[in-house]
Amino acid sequence: MTASPILQVDGLVKHFPIKGGLFGKRQVVRAVDGVTFDVAAGETLGIVGESGCGKSTTARLLVQLIEPDTGQITFNGKLLGRDLSLRELRRHVQMVFQDSYASLNPRLTMEDAIAFGPQVHGVPEGKARQLARDLLDRVGLDPQRFAGRYPHELSGGQRQRVNIARALAFEPEVIVLDEAVSALDKSVEAQVLNLLVDLRQERKLTYVFISHDLNVVRFISDRVMVMYLGEVAEIGPVEDIYERPGHPYTQALLAAMPSMDPDQRTEKVPLSGDPPNPINPPSGCRFHTRCAHAFARCGQVAPPPIELNPGHRAACHLLREEPKAA
Amino acid sequence: MAATAEQLQALARIEKSPGYWQTVGRRLMRDPVAVGAGIIILILLSLAIFAPWIAPHDPYHGRMLGRLSPIGTPGHPLGTDELGRDMLSRLIYGGRLSLFMGITPVFIAFFVGSAIGVAAGYIGGTFNSIVMRTLDVLFAFPSVLLAIALSGALGAGIVNGLIALTVVFIPPIARIAESVTTSVRKLEYVEAARASGANAFTVVRVHVLGNVLGPIFVYATSLISVSMILAAGLSFLGLGVRPPEPEWGLMLNTLRNAIYVQPWLAALPGVMIFLTSISFNLLSDGLRSAMDIKT
Amino acid sequence: MSKPPLVEVEDLTVRFKGARDVYAVNGVSFTLDEGEVLTILGESGSGKSVTLKTLLRLLPENRTDIGGKVRVGGEDVLAMQGRKLADHRGGTVSMIFQDPMLALDPVYTIGEQIAEAVIRHEKVSSKAAMARALEMLERVRIPSAARRLKAYPHEMSGGMRQRAMIALALACKPKLLLADEPTTALDATVQIQILLLLRELQQEFGMSVIFVTHDIGVAVEVSDRIAVMYAGAFVETGTTREIIREAKHPYTHGLLAANLVGAKPGQRLDAIPGAPPALETRPTSCAFAPRCKHAMDICRAKLPPIRRWHDRRWVSCVLAAEEHASA
Numbered sequence: 001m002t003a004s005p006i007l008q009v010d011g012l013v014k015h016f017p018i019k020g021g022l023f024g025k026r027q028v029v030r031a032v033d034g035v036t037f038d039v040a041a042g043e044t045l046g047i048v049g050e051s052g053c054g055k056s057t058t059a060r061l062l063v064q065l066i067e068p069d070t071g072q073i074t075f076n077g078k079l080l081g082r083d084l085s086l087r088e089l090r091r092h093v094q095m096v097f098q099d100s101y102a103s104l105n106p107r108l109t110m111e112d113a114i115a116f117g118p119q120v121h122g123v124p125e126g127k128a129r130q131l132a133r134d135l136l137d138r139v140g141l142d143p144q145r146f147a148g149r150y151p152h153e154l155s156g157g158q159r160q161r162v163n164i165a166r167a168l169a170f171e172p173e174v175i176v177l178d179e180a181v182s183a184l185d186k187s188v189e190a191q192v193l194n195l196l197v198d199l200r201q202e203r204k205l206t207y208v209f210i211s212h213d214l215n216v217v218r219f220i221s222d223r224v225m226v227m228y229l230g231e232v233a234e235i236g237p238v239e240d241i242y243e244r245p246g247h248p249y250t251q252a253l254l255a256a257m258p259s260m261d262p263d264q265r266t267e268k269v270p271l272s273g274d275p276p277n278p279i280n281p282p283s284g285c286r287f288h289t290r291c292a293h294a295f296a297r298c299g300q301v302a303p304p305p306i307e308l309n310p311g312h313r314a315a316c317h318l319l320r321e322e323p324k325a326a
Numbered sequence: 327m328a329a330t331a332e333q334l335q336a337l338a339r340i341e342k343s344p345g346y347w348q349t350v351g352r353r354l355m356r357d358p359v360a361v362g363a364g365i366i367i368l369i370l371l372s373l374a375i376f377a378p379w380i381a382p383h384d385p386y387h388g389r390m391l392g393r394l395s396p397i398g399t400p401g402h403p404l405g406t407d408e409l410g411r412d413m414l415s416r417l418i419y420g421g422r423l424s425l426f427m428g429i430t431p432v433f434i435a436f437f438v439g440s441a442i443g444v445a446a447g448y449i450g451g452t453f454n455s456i457v458m459r460t461l462d463v464l465f466a467f468p469s470v471l472l473a474i475a476l477s478g479a480l481g482a483g484i485v486n487g488l489i490a491l492t493v494v495f496i497p498p499i500a501r502i503a504e505s506v507t508t509s510v511r512k513l514e515y516v517e518a519a520r521a522s523g524a525n526a527f528t529v530v531r532v533h534v535l536g537n538v539l540g541p542i543f544v545y546a547t548s549l550i551s552v553s554m555i556l557a558a559g560l561s562f563l564g565l566g567v568r569p570p571e572p573e574w575g576l577m578l579n580t581l582r583n584a585i586y587v588q589p590w591l592a593a594l595p596g597v598m599i600f601l602t603s604i605s606f607n608l609l610s611d612g613l614r615s616a617m618d619i620k621t
Numbered sequence: 622m623s624k625p626p627l628v629e630v631e632d633l634t635v636r637f638k639g640a641r642d643v644y645a646v647n648g649v650s651f652t653l654d655e656g657e658v659l660t661i662l663g664e665s666g667s668g669k670s671v672t673l674k675t676l677l678r679l680l681p682e683n684r685t686d687i688g689g690k691v692r693v694g695g696e697d698v699l700a701m702q703g704r705k706l707a708d709h710r711g712g713t714v715s716m717i718f719q720d721p722m723l724a725l726d727p728v729y730t731i732g733e734q735i736a737e738a739v740i741r742h743e744k745v746s747s748k749a750a751m752a753r754a755l756e757m758l759e760r761v762r763i764p765s766a767a768r769r770l771k772a773y774p775h776e777m778s779g780g781m782r783q784r785a786m787i788a789l790a791l792a793c794k795p796k797l798l799l800a801d802e803p804t805t806a807l808d809a810t811v812q813i814q815i816l817l818l819l820r821e822l823q824q825e826f827g828m829s830v831i832f833v834t835h836d837i838g839v840a841v842e843v844s845d846r847i848a849v850m851y852a853g854a855f856v857e858t859g860t861t862r863e864i865i866r867e868a869k870h871p872y873t874h875g876l877l878a879a880n881l882v883g884a885k886p887g888q889r890l891d892a893i894p895g896a897p898p899a900l901e902t903r904p905t906s907c908a909f910a911p912r913c914k915h916a917m918d919i920c921r922a923k924l925p926p927i928r929r930w931h932d933r934r935w936v937s938c939v940l941a942a943e944e945h946a947s948a
Contacts, residue, residue, distance in 0.1 A: 050808035090523040103514040107536040117522040148342035185664035190879035190892035258838025274778035
């Protein structure tokens with residue numbers, strides 16, 4: 001737990017302007033609004049939240065597919081833009097996307113797709129191809145059968161293995177997985193999760209694992225970050241979050257999980273309504289419009305993160321009102 | 327190197343899937359309409375190329391006594407025109423200029439328009455707005471008017487006609503190129519390529535071009551028929567090719583007085599234009615569906 | 622003694638004709654009583670949605686071969702024509718889908734769409750139909766229903782649209798509701814709202830429901846019985862408790878493990894290897910055998926025997942049959 005952070009994210013903000021027509025008001029989607037967290041080397045940080053919470057934007061900001069409005073990213077103690085070039089960051093931090101088909105160029109064979117990255121970074125073609133074949137083999141696809149194939153000839157699970165191989169080709173230290181197993185069938189998802197677990201151990205990888213599936217996040221993560229409307233609601237060790245959630249939103253998310261027990265079905269709706277629109281997020285605590293415990297201050301002042309246990313923080317006024325005795 | 331033989335052997339054992347264009351070709355071959363259209367185009371092209379060996383008569387040589395002889399006249403299977411020149415020979419020779427005027431402007435506009443559109447689509451933002459709005463100004467004119475105005479301003483002649491037609495076709499091709507590129511750019515494989523640290527030029531070359539040129543090409547082939555008709559129209563108005571050159575549009579023009587005397591004869595150049603343009607359109611349609619490989 | 626079942630499906634087969642044939646459903650039989658909720662649980666390509674669509678005759682007729690018997694309320698669905706089929710669709714049986722944006726018409730308001738369905742099936746005045754539409758929106762707990770009546774689908778949030786689609790489906794009081802992954806695209810907190818709503822409405826209306834999903838958790842929340850489907854056939858059926866607690870088929874076990882039931886964080890999962898078959902031919906042996914860790918020669922040689930405790934609890938696997946024989 002005392003490992004030094006490999007990735008430090010500080011005050012990340014990204015607003016997307018949306019056009020309001022010729023005379024309309026200029027509005028912004030506050031996709032990510034002041035997100036700060038660390039990822040320790042070798043750990044897996046799970047990021048959960050509902051649509052519009054900013055988890056995918058956070059992922060894209062981490063690999064700089066979009067530039068943050070403000071905020072800093074530090075990799076291995078080197079500040080991006082000062083001590084670290086974008087190109088270097090991209091070699092160390094790779095990403096796997098949700099849509100396995102859209103992630104692969106339909107005109108490239110699997111071997112070419114994987115070998116592209118290393119070639120960009122100066123590996124000669126023959127060596128890059130050999131590497132691609134080794135990696136195909138490592139992710140469980142027979143190179144003889146798959147190296148010459150095109151994306152449409154593969155199943156979703158096979159394509160996602162190729163996407164993982166492509167990320168591995170850079171020999172990255174961090175892989176950001178944005179809903180990487182969400183589109184797969186359950187039985188295939190389990191295979192890919194196994195692969196991810198094996199690779200993590202074998203290559204000392206650090207994962208940032210983004211998913212809406214709380215079961216999967218619990219299975220793979222060491223720490224979990226819960227996001228709501230562009231902000232961090234709660235972050236902490238996985239067992240703390242699942243067993244002793246501090247934030248009412250985290251509690252609601254967990255209560256919304258299907259029970260899996262026919263004798264103890266969910267009887268009460270933990271949270272009513274849909275997640276609000278990130279265009280005009282509520283003032284104060286963004287969750288107060290859906291929160292059962294909200295009181296006057298929640299609508300006025302945004303709660304600062306409060307440390308519940310070492311490494312376990314939640315941003316909620318309730319936690320300050322009551323002493324930490326509970 | 328000892329490893330080389332082994333590597334070569336490994337390479338040889340890799341199962342290779344047919345490439346994209348190979349698959350498209352195979353699918354195209356299974357489409358009887360497209361194959362038929364392709365055969366007609368090939369025949370028309372070879373007639374034009376080998377015109378001197380195929381044409382029975384000199385297309386410029388007229389006989390004042392044998393003017394407007396009907397279809398089926400001995401020695402002139404398709405009759406003769408208003409100056410007594412052999413129609414068959416003139417139609418065969420006419421294909422040279424007509425096809426040239428139909429294909430060349432689209433060909434040039436394909437390169438220029440794609441370059442502009444792909445650049446605008448990939449760079450996006452303000453650059454995109456400036457480029458595309460400028461093209462919209464050109465696009466706002468009906469293509470016939472624009473072609474007439476341009477070649478009117480430049481003066482009659484083949485080269486000026488080509489320039490006018492090329493300018494007419496750049497905006498629509500650039501527009502298609504821009505919209506296809508914009509949609510491809512948002513796909514995750516392009517994002518993944520950018521996340522690999524490759525520069526914009528490499529990303530465009532490896533990941534964008536291969537996926538956008540196909541659709542643009544299909545669109546461009548559908549413009550060939552438009553170009554042929556426009557070229558014919560320019561000639562008809564006396565702005566493109568000038569007499570006595572054989573060219574289908576021009577022939578249509580010079581024969582229009584004969585329409586009351588020999589209507590079938592007068593319609594022959596029109597038939598050629600129609601046949602060519604519909605063949606190109608059908609081929610383009612076939613290509614579009616052949617390229618739509620999903621599974 | 623008891624009423625005849627509402628739905629009787631007997632040896633249903635569906636084959637899609639085309640460049641390559643697909644044997645999508647290969648001999649599915651089940652019955653469903655009035656007021657009962659059955660979940661068909663399976664992965665993509667298992668044939669679960671196809672089975673559901675046959676009950677409404679929604680498959681393209683010229684490209685499908687349908688065999689077997691399908692009866693709803695005693696009527697032969699596969700023989701229905703014209704007026705009768707129209708009454709069947711939306712009247713006796715209605716369906717809700719994964720994506721309400723595709724199921725709702727974007728150019729009409731929610732109220733107009735519900736009223737139109739009511740008028741078509743019940744021949745009431747448009748005023749009465751509108752009143753029914755309002756009542757339905759209230760019954761699916763849409764807040765400020767009167768205002769929402771005049772809303773277009775795109776003006777509503779995802780959860781509200783799903784409620785509106787349920788209101789539309791239930792407007793004519795169907796005896797049977799078919800639900801094709803209606804909560805898959807929703808956020809977790811919204812999904813549970815819709816599941817609980819469906820459960821309440823099912824009891825209020827006393828209708829039967831066939832629910833199709835790939836998510837065991839969802840199945841447990843809504844269903845009385847579960848049928849596990851693989852490669853176009855049911856491999857195991859039973860009550861929800863029996864499937865969760867006493868699963869017999871290796872595929873059901875695998876699915877439970879894949880849903881991370883009792884998984885140890887960070888430990889390898891007991892995953893099913895491989896992928897489902899392409900079904901270009903009708904299976905002549907156990908379709909799951911290539912992925913099954915218990916597979917024996919006999920599994921690859923012929924179709925597995927069925928061990929049947931009673932009509933609604935059976936497993937099609939050689940292991941369960943052997944266990945029975947030796948016991």
